[in-house]
Amino acid sequence: MEVEFRCVICGLYIHGANETAQSWLQEFRTVYSSPQGLCVTGVGLYKQANAGHFTAPTSRNQTWSTIGPDDEVATIRVMSQPPAADNTHGFLLHASCWTLLEKYVAPHEVDIGRLLELCVSVPYAAECHGLAWDHCYGDLIYRDEKSGYPWEDICRETDPEHEPQPRAKRYLNNDPCKVNLLRLQKDLVSKPPNGPKDCSFVGDCFAQLPLELREMIAELLTTQEVFNIRSAARSFWPIFESKAFWKSRFRFGGDREFLFEALEQKDKIDLRALWRVTGRFRKNCLGNRRRVWAILQTIVPLMDARITPVAPDQPGVRQGPGAGVSGHSHADISTGPHAVYRRGCAIFHKRRLYWPEKIVRIAASLAGAGGATYVSGFQFHTEDGPSASVGYLSPNQQACTIDSQIVGFLVAVDSGGLRAIRVLTSSNQQTPWLGDPTGAPVTERFIEAGPFLQVGLAFDAFKIVSIYFDTGRSTDPWQTETGVVNLRRMALWYPCVPPSSLHLVDQHPHWTSNFEPVTWTTFGGPRGEHLKCLTNVFVTRRLAITEIDFQFSDDAPPESDTSLGHCGLCDAGENFEIHGAEGEIITSISVAYESGDLYFEPTIEEDVLAAIKIETSWGMSHAFLPEGTREEDFHFKELPTEKDTIITGLYSTQHPIHGFTGLGVITETLPDILAASETNPCMSQLREAEEFDTCSDYESMVHADV
Template sequence: MEPDPVLTTNPYEVPEIQNLLTEDPGSPPSSTLSVSGLTTPGRDVFFALPEELRSVIAMYLPTVDVLNLRLASRAFWTMFNNQQFWASRFRHSSDRSWLFEARHSTETQNWRWLYRRTNNLRRDFGLQNRARVWNLAQKLVDVLDFRWVEIGVNYSPCSDQRIEVSGEMWEQPVAGYSLFDKGCRLFERHRVTIPENLSQISVCSLLLGDMSYVTGLKFTNAAGDICQIGYWTASEQSVETSGLRGFKLAVGSRGIQALQGISSKSSTSPWIGCPERSPKTLRLDMGDRVADLDIGFDGCKIVSLSVYCQSSSPNRTAQDGNRLRNSGMWYPDVPEQTLCLNEASFPPKEHYLSGYKPLFWTSFGGPGGIYLRNLTRLSVIWGGGGIRRIDFAYDIPVPSEHRTFGCQAPGEWTKAIDFAIDGAGGEFINAVEVFQHYPDEGYPWLVEEGTVVAFKATTNRERSCFFSFHSDPPSSLPFLVTASPGTAITGFYGSQRPHDGSGITALGVISEAIEGM
């Protein structure tokens, strides 16, 4: 296959650019436009503004918005022939900013003609690659403004025991994985002691691609003393806090995205950072005052955060009945205490108490089981890699987060197994049996954790359905969850690795008390 000529053309040295800047402009396109008779000077508030001010407004808007504004307001009709407006399209942050030579050219330009001459259909390979690379480079511009800050940092060790939360850490480059399309690297660690009488926590964040990450931390006490470390700009977010006993973190595969401070009174501060679309964890909620941290950085952001704990500290994460809830990484959020995770019947539990191993969960019953009487069907979609997805059908519209468990779509080699549920008649699932297979060879995680090869759902009417891709599943260990009186099974949680073709490799069962059960 021949390489794409756009990608192999030098984006910096583009001979066509000099020709563009010296070329005689062609005839301009017609500016004829049909404007509604309803848009008259007497009824258009923009006519109250001087034309110079209207021109400045237009310069701050994207081009497509200005062209649409002309359709709505005759006051902006003249923008089509306004050379000052079209020249602004070639300045920083505008849609032709990649043609930076135009800003320094000594030639007198017809800016509207040059804008039209450089549209997508008229660009050669060099201009196409210039625009592509320029737009990618804009995502790195903010990084250049960051500076390393280290103020009031001191460390007085009180323990060697620490609990860590991190992104998907790559200890070293791995042969065959040169794309580095996920995960992060750890370049340096810094140990800090949080000031006593803490009054405020601040973070600085950086947008990389479509995700934002925490780049630095600052702690301020009541006396105004500061402990600050990390990559910093003038923009920061802060929350008031006191008696810090730990953190709730939002973590992506490439690093820490947001945090909440947890006070000694169990109150949680607002999020600082951007927690959207990332797993959350309470692993660093220590149950006692947090004094010392270990902060890990790559070249521009925080990729790990550890809390040093004293051996006598009553760490909440060690509570047997809630270890998975407290130490796991959960998407979209940590399950509420009212939801029973039946941890004893989740075979690979120990593997999800450390490291970056997100668990996701779905409550098909809805809050407090409000959708159980509307449930009509379970549809389990199987593929070669196991369970790809479980869909739930209802007789009323239900929010999307309750309708699907798993992220892989059906394909050519998948099959669906349906199980009807008479929710309206009071039928509900009261038992689930999960069959976990442990292969002798395969991915290291697969050998250690095993994978789901089948599960069986049973209702309170003693109806059941056996879900499996295989007519004769491989040898496996069964794990049964039965809802106790007054409770019902209302959700599932588990793990999925779609990037390597795996289905849902671990399946847990959520139950909760339901009124009237």
């Protein structure tokens, strides 16, 4: 079986070579780190696909077809292959994609170190045998949000809904480095469209400007913008006869910059006609070039970003009360980029700074790889004038003004890092989000954390992956009087922080700053109105429990459908019937956990939810157990609830693959529904049921009138 990996640039596979056909898809380079430094190989031909050996000349100027018997070659372990004993490890890209990358960054050289850092900062999608870039290689892969949460980086190869059409597949085989301009020339129609017959410039303010100035203005605009101006200002019609204008369309920043060869032809090609004929990007000729170039437009700005240097007066780590939040960060790998991981983020750099006084403005720099945007750096402006900067600063910024002392923050973070931050002040100001919190868990653990003394940040190759605040308090402000943490305040909640009307029982003596989002849902509806429509609880498991689905009658409001967790395509399910219409409600939920290493390989540190038991106001109960086990095999523990409340929801923590690792109940104070459940006619039958010895007699009586 051939071992194939995707190119880190274009996303197509490095194919194994054979004797009958050769293709650009079989030629590769490896960018890698070793004890000798950061390198890129020459062009190799993937001949040993069965063994997964990627052998190429060590000299970047050589190719597999030109090396002699005395020339040095190297076989580098790449992608998900484990590093060599000396930590040598690399990433693959097609030789053609490397050439396009060199063209894009010219006249500068490719920064191999930054390219490697960037590759390590992107999770490896084992299902797709390549890096899980947010840009998805121009739809070669897709993110499966049906089988997981938005932050879980679940990528798939294809499915019928996402698979490219046959015509689109054909252009993917074209070498993106080679464009046949002679073939394009055959389709050129040099005769331009006719301009307006009436050349009157009445009311046209641009007509007062020399043509040279109008050309300079047009070159700074997109072609579509110039078309729009032409409709309102006739003085811009001559721009479309300007060779300088059409040359600007093919220069860096123009909408045909990917067709850079056109400028090398000087006056041999009518650039205006070429612009028109390439309007649909010629799927059979230019499609792959345009796709790869668009990917480079996303990647190269991230490679060009530089983190602010360590400040000379950077504070040391302070031991004291504080709080932090992090993406799913892995071990500090700043010593060398030689690791891949399936989800989360890496850490390359750390910065600390004293909290500036009298802040009047905060600007957040934003960065992304084609999908979600992340906060990459901050600029703090103060009343005294000087500003403090930290991180990767970019022109893409969002800023807010601060009207009084900062007392806290709302923070949105996903597995990849810091998505957005919102400032809270002593005057009750709540600024707009800096960044985009869409699809990210949110925490309130910083809303009353001030006064701040220091802030610590960790970064991968282009974004903030964790943030930590040191406070001036002598005690931990996030613990309750009973010595447990305030769960509503400390947890990282999705889809939002639960409102105060929902009761959560605080039962954790501490809470980690690591990425452990708590997802929650309610099935009771507003003031418990949906409880009377509840018909079933459907529990899905792989080995551990992965999803709990609450099902309702046909006359229930559409918004009543709700579930907690995510199940896979092959997970098995089990059902428990609830008679909500007759007043039956859930009164208790008990859980049983087992060590994850009893179920999964490789082992996981957390315990997983092996079984749950539900009891109702009718005295009915049902245990959801693994196949082949009995209720007596588990030690169930009832989940605590607030007194005189009704269970209307659940919250959980969940491993992306293995299932629930924690479960809690959400309750509401609903005295009318509680009283109705206690006076239900079935309750008297339940007391009589104690006289029955068998479950069959008991069930037949309880449901006799149902």
